[in-house]
Amino acid sequence: QVQLVESGGGLVQPGGSLRLSCAASGIRFSATVSAWYRQAPGQEREVVAFVTSGGVPNYPDSMRGRFTISRDDAKNTLDLQMSGLKPDDTAVYYCNHGGILGHWGQGTQVTVSS
Numbered sequence: 001q002v003q004l005v006e007s008g009g010g011l012v013q014p015g016g017s018l019r020l021s022c023a024a025s026g027i028r029f030s031a032t033v034s035a036w037y038r039q040a041p042g043q044e045r046e047v048v049a050f051v052t053s054g055g056v057p058n059y060p061d062s063m064r065g066r067f068t069i070s071r072d073d074a075k076n077t078l079d080l081q082m083s084g085l086k087p088d089d090t091a092v093y094y095c096n097h098g099g100i101l102g103h104w105g106q107g108t109q110v111t112v113s114s
Helices: none
Strands: 003-007 010-012 018-025 034-039 046-051 067-072 077-082 091-097 108-112
Touching: 003 091, 018 091, 018 108, 034 067, 034 077, 046 067, 046 077, 077 091
Parallel strands: 010 108
Antiparallel strands: 003 018, 018 077, 034 046, 034 091, 067 077, 091 108
């Protein structure tokens, strides 16, 4: 059974940092593309960053510079380091393996507010 479990979300002040982590069982992140998505209230789910099976990180232009995705193949984890957080970054962040039709975690709430 495949399970993705996110952790590390919470409340942070504008300008702060958070590190999200996703632990997987039943799959290997390195087997295919893995990603972090987010969904804000009333908004569509959007990709924040993804990493190829070869370990190459990719970012949409709007996310480049403040987010860093990393994968630990030994631990089979997928992390997202976020810095310079803004209120607009408030969303539920989801771990994904294998694309939109692949596997999803339950999400972790990130709230950026003073």
